[in-house]
Amino acid sequence: MTGARPDVAVTGIGLVTPAGTGREATWDGVCAGRPTARHVPELKGLPVDFACLVPDFSPRGHVPGSRPWQYDRFTQFALYAALEAVSDAGLDPADWDADRVAVVFGSSAGGTGTMLEQHRKLLEAGTSRVSPLLLPMFLPNMATGQLTIHLRARGPALCTVTACASGATAIGTALQLLRSGACDIAVAGASDAVVQPFWVTGFDRMGALSRRCDDPRAASRPFDADRDGFVMAEGGAALVLEPASAARARGRSGYALLAGYGASSDAHHPVAPDPEGKGAALAVRRALDDAGARPADVQHINAHGTSTPLNDAAEARLIGRLFPHRPSVTSVKGTLGHLLGAAGAVEAAITALSVAHGRVPPVANLEKQEGDAEINAVTGTSREQPVDLALSHSFGFGGHNAVLAFRSCPTEPAREPAAPAPRASGRTP
Amino acid sequence: MTTDTTPHSRAYDLLASVLSNKFEVPAEAIVPTATFEQLDLDSLAVVELFVVLTEELGIEVQDGEADPDLTLAGVADLMVEAVKS
Helix, strand or coil: CHHHCCCEEEEEEEEEECCEECHHHHHHHHHHCCCCCEECHHHCCCCCCEEECCCCCCHHHHCCCCCHHHCCHHHHHHHHHHHHHHHHCCCCCCCCCHHHEEEEEECCCCCHHHHHHHHHHHHHHCHHHCCCCHHHHHCCCHHHHHHHHHHCCCCCEEEECECECHHHHHHHHHHHHHHHCCCCEEEEEEEECCCCHHHHHHHHHCCCECCCCCCHHHCCCCCECCCCCECEECEEEEEEEEEHHHHHHCCCCCCEEEEEEEEEECCCCCCCCCCCCHHHHHHHHHHHHHHCCCHHHCCEEECCCCCCHHHHHHHHHHHHHHCCCCCEEECCHHHHCECHHHHHHHHHHHHHHHHHHCEECCCCCCCCECHHHCCCECCCCCEECCCCEEEEEEEECCCEEEEEEEECCCCCCCCCCCCCCCCCCCCCC | CCCCHHHHHHHHHHHHHHHHHCCCCCHHHCCCCCECCCCCCCHHHHHHHHHHHHHHHCCCCCCCCCCCCCEHHHHHHHHHHHHHC
């Protein structure tokens, strides 16, 4: 049945992260491996007083034609990322068949910044001070809902909530919608904006966060032996997905093909990863099967790599076991921190860019690995290498595992009659 | 504060400032005869406006009378009434 299933291309990417607003700013930031964690005034006095925030994000300037006061910050990030992705894809919502455009957007928490502020007003000043926009700003599906309005998209619209796998689940679900014929274009991604004392305290009480308050820039250090937890971050990312044939018809090849998606559950513990990684391995195998690939074909892995002792140990063992040929591994969380529900979408975008540019960003702050589970991590500076097949891992509280497989786009067929092409192209269209 | 016009004009100026700064209504659209519909503010936005005005004034401005035909001059009247009561 392989002939019946369309190849799906990533034709547009939008990013807003602690490395900056826009795709280029984020790509440059992660390739430079510059950590973005810093002290946050709103967190002063807490046991963890630092995080990775999006710098200089002005919704007024960055979300054209909108009224940002109607949106929680997580929706503002979603709007920015989606509009950038659609523009990058060369698409105009005024022209597309709106009934055939899907939006699948994830978030771990929705607009809880709004919820907490309005709860404070309710307690301190009473019901008449509570905003009527509380629910339209808070509900986790509202980024999706606002996107359908701004993008004029009347196809299936879903919000995925699988904690830190939300973004990858959204993109994988969008792939399935496209293959099923439910839509012709999908805008998929995720956003989160929960760097607030309430959330920081919650994660810290679990022991999940780094407490390296004296040196925040060194705090997020995925796979490093001295890691002590993750660093909270905020932002969003969006991909435009469409059948590769439709993209080619518009003269676009895309950054990469989204070739496979694998999902599974640990069924082990609410928040701790299964140390044997059975669920994660199942998601990897499913993604590879879906892509028609073998483990030995994988040249690069964009790991979940949170910088927590438990995750990174389990993930390094998983990678070592499934991929003895030692593909290159990165985790951009050393640079960006952990964007929670948005992380999987950001990392999918970075993986697609690695495939497109043949370049893998380094793991910031990785100086010394644990001896018993050494992986082929990219450290120091970015590494240039061909990436014809790459995986992006995402694992979320609740035991959610979501793995995406990206392939390089086939070499474009010549548009004009030309001299015979050189034979050593290395890729088959 | 001894004439009728001063509280009204003060209320109107505050209203215009809130509409411009928080609600991002273009300055040229803010005229005394403008209605919420003309300013493209839906019913939720209108309730939100009254919440903000209540916070700005420190006293409750009732939104129950905020019908679609209410003008900005009419809102300024409601603000003045709220301050008096």
